[in-house]
Amino acid sequence: MKIRSYSIFSLLLLCAVTAGAQSKKDSVKTITMEVPAGLRVGVDLTRFAIPFFQPYRRDATVVLDARYNDRLYFAADISYGLTDHSDSNYTYKSNGVGIAIGVNYNLLKKQVPKENFMLYGGFKYGFALFSYEMPEYNVHSNYWGNYTSSVPTTTKMGHWVELSLGVKVEVLKHLYLGWSLHERILLNNSLAKSDFAPLMIPGYGKGYKGSAFDVQYTISYLFPLWRVKQQTRL
Amino acid sequence: MKYLLLIACFITALTACDDDTKVCDLDTRTQVRARFRYPNPNNNNIEKDTAFPKLTLFALNKDSIYKKAPNLSGMQFQLDRQTDSSRYYFQTDSTRIADTITFRYTRQPHFISAGCGVVMYFNIDTVLSTNHVIKSIVITSKQVTEENENTLILHF
Numbered sequence: 001m002k003i004r005s006y007s008i009f010s011l012l013l014l015c016a017v018t019a020g021a022q023s024k025k026d027s028v029k030t031i032t033m034e035v036p037a038g039l040r041v042g043v044d045l046t047r048f049a050i051p052f053f054q055p056y057r058r059d060a061t062v063v064l065d066a067r068y069n070d071r072l073y074f075a076a077d078i079s080y081g082l083t084d085h086s087d088s089n090y091t092y093k094s095n096g097v098g099i100a101i102g103v104n105y106n107l108l109k110k111q112v113p114k115e116n117f118m119l120y121g122g123f124k125y126g127f128a129l130f131s132y133e134m135p136e137y138n139v140h141s142n143y144w145g146n147y148t149s150s151v152p153t154t155t156k157m158g159h160w161v162e163l164s165l166g167v168k169v170e171v172l173k174h175l176y177l178g179w180s181l182h183e184r185i186l187l188n189n190s191l192a193k194s195d196f197a198p199l200m201i202p203g204y205g206k207g208y209k210g211s212a213f214d215v216q217y218t219i220s221y222l223f224p225l226w227r228v229k230q231q232t233r234l
Numbered sequence: 235m236k237y238l239l240l241i242a243c244f245i246t247a248l249t250a251c252d253d254d255t256k257v258c259d260l261d262t263r264t265q266v267r268a269r270f271r272y273p274n275p276n277n278n279n280i281e282k283d284t285a286f287p288k289l290t291l292f293a294l295n296k297d298s299i300y301k302k303a304p305n306l307s308g309m310q311f312q313l314d315r316q317t318d319s320s321r322y323y324f325q326t327d328s329t330r331i332a333d334t335i336t337f338r339y340t341r342q343p344h345f346i347s348a349g350c351g352v353v354m355y356f357n358i359d360t361v362l363s364t365n366h367v368i369k370s371i372v373i374t375s376k377q378v379t380e381e382n383e384n385t386l387i388l389h390f
Contacts, residue, residue, distance in 0.1 A: 054253050085255055089351030137352045139315055139343060140262075143299065147315035147354060149343060195344045195355075206254070208347060 030233050037067035037228040040176060042220025044077075056085035056092075057200060063218050065104060070230050073104040075122060081130070081202030090137035096130020098203020100162055110232040116170035124162040126184065128202045131155040151196050158191055158201040160184045166216070174222040182214040258349040264356065264378050266337070268386040269308040283307050284390065286326040294321045294334075302328060313337055313378065315354045324368070326390075331366040338362075339378075346380060355379050361386065 044061035051058060058081070065075040079098040085091070102124030108117070134151035141147070166180025186192055186201075189210045198207030205212030272284035288302040291309055299311045299322075314320040318339060325332035342355045356378040361371045372387045 054255075056253075056255060085348075087255065087351075090345075134345075134352075137343070137345075139352055139354045141312055141315055143293075143296070143312050144314050144316065147343075195342055197345055199348055206348070208345065 030231055032229050032231050034227045035230045036224035036226075038223045038225035040065045040067075040220045040222045042176065042178075042218045044216045044218050046215060046217050056083055058082040058084075059202070061203070061216070063216070063220060065220075067228055069228055071106045073106070073120070074102075075104045075124065076101045077124070077126075077203060079128075079203035081200055083132070083200045085199065088138065089140075091135045092132065092199050093135065094130055094132030094198060094200060096128055096132075096202045098126060098128030098130075098158075098201065100124040100126035100160075100203055102162070104164070104166075110230060112232075116176075118168050120164075120166055120168070120180075122162070122164035122166070122180075124164070126158075126160045126162055126203055128158045128204055129155070130158070130198065130202055132198050134196065154196070156191060156198060157188070158186065158198070158204055158207065159188060160186045160201075160204050160212075168218075168220070170222075174224065176220045176222065177218070178220065179215065179217045182216065184212045184214065186210050186212075254348040256349060258347065258351075260346055260350050261380050261382060262346070262350050262353050263312070263382070264353050264380055265310040265312050265382060266356075266358075266378055266385045267308065267310045267382060268388055269384060270306075270388050270390060272390045281389070288325075288327050290323070290325040290328070290332075292323050294323060310382075313339060313356050315341065324363075326367050333364045333366050333368045335361065335363045335368075335371070344379075353380055358385070 042063045044063055047059040047061050059079060061077055061079040063077050065073045067073050077100045081096060081098065083092060083094040102122060104120040104122040106118040106120050108119050131153055133153040136148065136150050139147040162182055162184045164180050164182045166178055168176050168178035171177050184204055186204065191197060192208050192210050201207040205214055270284050270286065271281045274280040274282055285305045285307040287304055289300050289306045289309065290298065290302055291300040291311060292298045300306065300309060318341065320337045322335045323332055324335050337358060338360045339356045339358045343352050344355045345352050358373055358376045358378065361373055363371055367390060369389045372389065373385065374387055375383045375385050378385055
């Protein structure tokens with residue numbers, strides 16, 4: 001009986017809280033207003049830091065997004081990658097370009113009309129065209145001696161899907177800083193499993209792995225070219 | 235909690251930045267692995283693992299891989315990376331007649347990681363041997379890779 005009373009009390013309390021929240025929600029006004037939007041162009045600053053950690057890589061990534069409506073942004077990353085590595089195991093050279101196209105969705109609802117920041121989730125499709133070669137490689141064996149050979153220049157295509165989560169904040173008028181986490185899954189996984197998988201795929205990451213994690217830290221400038229309708233909760 | 239998340243993100247970001255050409259965390263030895271089996275003296279239908287007291291193994295015209303090695307119930311060794319066949323001298327005991335084991339295979343270099351580079355995979359076509367001590371050889375896995383699965387069973 002005691003348990004039953006407690007359950008009824010809990011249920012009533014829950015109803016009261018829900019009703020309270022609902023009435024509070026109803027009291028918030030949502031207004032629609034036109035705000036400047038346009039093309040945001042930026043660069044990924046982590047690409048400049050990468051050679052300090054991975055000296056064999058020289059990468060550059062330009063990030064673009066264009067606001068389509070209240071929450072949706074069309075987005076693209078254009079990357080160039082150059083790889084040059086040499087050690088006692090192998091020598092490797094490659095270069096190529098990659099492009100990832102998709103959308104970012106702003107997960108935050110505006111509460112202050114003039115504040116421009118976003119927490120977004122994104123989905124992109126990526127595509128890269130690159131060539132690579134292994135002018136020399138060694139298969140070491142203490143017993144039989146080393147086997148030395150080479151792989152001629154090969155041109156390959158890699159494509160992937162990408163999920164991202166990130167933040168962008170307007171720090172000065174039209175100037176944005178942002179960071180984002182990216183998880184990429186290679187669609188032509190046979191490339192990663194092939195006998196001579198690429199060391200790097202431009203815009204994707206390690207070409208000998210079926211998935212790649214990446215971090216971007218971007219600085220971008222917004223060119224306000226059009227206006228979009230934005231809902232704001234006051 | 236938010237600081238914990240920030241630290242986790244920072245560590246993940248640093249891990250993504252590691253120079254992976256400096257680290258080899260895989261076994262790059264691609265070796266043939268063989269087990270020895272012997273019929274049970276009480277019941278010839280049942281076989282059991284066996285070990286030899288003084289096992290000697292070397293590729294013909296090369297140094298010893300095992301030299302009178304005691305109590306081995308199996309062996310592992312590399313195939314020749316330069317040619318498509320290898321021949322080995324195999325003796326279970328210094329008092330027994332030696333056998334010769336011949337491998338015929340195809341080779342395929344395989345890039346495994348930025349840090350480890352290229353290893354040689356082998357696909358075994360045939361294994362032949364003289365039958366002084368060895369009764370038969372069964373190939374259990376034709377592929378010799380860095381996974382190092384058991385390749386052969388030598389029956390005595």
